[in-house]
Amino acid sequence: MKDAGKKRRFPTGDLARVAVFAALIAVLGLPGSINVFGNAVPITLQTLGVMLAGAILGTWRAALAVTVLLVLVAAGLPLLAGGRGGLGVFTGASAGFLIGWIPGAAVTGWLVERAGRDPALVRLMLACLGGGVLVVYMFGIPVQAWIMGLPLGHTALLAAAFLPGDVIKAVLTAIVARGTQRAYPDAVPTVHRERLRAGGGR
Structure with missing residues (x-):
């Protein structure tokens, strides 16, 4: 009975973390969004939340947190920057970037x-750039080009306007994640996974 209780307790904790980060990404949309150079895809702080979820939650919990957010958005809740929500956002120019948040995280x-167990700041920054920027762009740019009927190269040039801001977000995310992990070691995905295994969780 004791082991069974442990197995129930760890998944509950994971679900709580997933819910917290889904809410965090939603809150980061409250400042709104900015459209630059006539780009149909807005710049928001929510990608910072996606990177932070990956850096602290690890692979599957981060992907689940983003999935929960997007399911709520699809259900009509205005959780994206600018108060956007509903299925319509997944047919617009930013649809690929939104879907890309899941593999990106x-x-x-x-x-x-x-x-x-002790990720360096540079490793965290590179992880954010690789997942939160490169992977998201790999999904977002082709979908935007297809929806808007634009050449892929032209769409990639439009997306380049996001790069300076996304690099800054990656650096900020790495700094916040590293500080959090130093104060709370369980925020290191590897440490969390090892503790689950040691406690008999999954």
């Missing part, structure tokens, strides 16, 4: 997990 988490 997962890849960020996967890279951080490979950085070990």
